[in-house]
Amino acid sequence: MSDKLVRAIASNGDIRIIAAITTELVNEGVKIHECAPTAAAALGRMLTAGTLMGAMLKSEKDSLTIQMSGGGEAKGVVVTAYPDASVKGYIGNPKVDLPANSKGKLDVGGAIGINGKVTVIKDMGLREPYVGQIPIYSGEVGDDLAYYFTVSEQTPSAVGLGVLVDTDLSIKAAGGFIIQMMPGANELAADLVTYRLQDMKSVTDYIVQGMSIEEILQFIFEDMDLKILDNMTPKYQCDCTRDKVERIFMSIGEKDLTEIYNENKTEELKCHFCNTRYEFTNEQIGEILKKSESDD
Structure with missing residues (x-):
């Protein structure tokens, strides 16, 4: 079943739904970061949540970042998502792997921890980004984001996220949904x-059975006037370029750049999101230094 994200409404528009199968996308992210099973589930749920929440943004230039850091061995998970259903992310410790929790499932809550915050940053091209923050509620990601929507955005929401890791550490199934009640919605x-x-x-049980995302929604919203509005293909996509990395490198300041250059060093910078390595020779550092001086 290939990846697909759909936007839909039900119950005469009282209910808004964003749902997706993200198996290939999560597989890609987990492979890039070489995740152990618990880390794969944590990163996969966050990537799926990012894809769904990114698709809720209004303008194509908007972006959204979700950070969850609860003091657990995962050492925090960060994802950045865009309105075209593309997403990128990383986990602080991709090797975290804990024993199963009391339900026999991968212990994502234990890996993330509950002593910390969920932070949602929406960059909508305004002078200041919108920042919403809540204490971590369970560390399981879905419950925490449902709590975030209810508290920070005053929108009662159900968030379901699933990642099934196979014995060969690949992702057998991944997907999720955000279901929101609109203001004045019918309580029944x-x-x-x-x-x-x-x-x-x-x-993930339904995805493994071969159900499409539309069929899963039909199952939940049977006889509730479900209407699929549109669909997109979610994807793991990093937008790093050598130019962007060079600008980050320049931002360390002239003094430090001069020091690196004078010591005849080469520097290698690695993108957190896709692990691409960018090498800067001593000669290139000299060029960056000239550029930074002329910008002054």
Whole structure:
């Protein structure tokens, strides 16, 4: 089942839905960062959440970053997402692997920890980005983001996220949904959705059975006037370039650049999100230094 994100409404527009299968996308991210199983589940849930929340942005120039850092062995997870359903991310410790939790599932909450915050940063091209922050509630990602929507954005939401890691450490299935009640929504519809979500299996169970994202939504919203509005292909995509990395390098300041240059060093910078390495020879550092002096 190839990756797909859909936007939909139900119950005469009272309910807004964003849902996706993200198996290939998560596979790509987990492979880049060489994640152990628990790390793969943590990063995969965050990448899926980022894809869904990025698709909720209004303008194509907007971007959104989610950070979760709870003091656990994962050492924090960061994802940045865009309105075209592309996303990139990294986990502080890709080797974290914990014993299964009490439900026999990968212990994402234990890896992330609960002594910290969920931070959502929306860059909408204004002078200051919007920053929403809540204490971590469970570390399991889905519950935390549902809590974030309810508290920070005053929008009651259900967030379901799943990542199934195979025995060869590849991703067997990944996907999720965000279901939101619109202001003034019919309370009976909200109760019905809550009841059905409590009754359903994990989203990855349905993906493994071969159900499409549309079929999963039909199952949840049967007889609730589900309308699929549009769809996109989610993808793991890093937008780093040598120019961007050079600008970051320049930002360390003339004094430090001069020191590196005078010591006849070469420098290598690595992108956190895709692990691409950029090498700067001593000669290139000299050029950057000239550029930085002429910019002054």
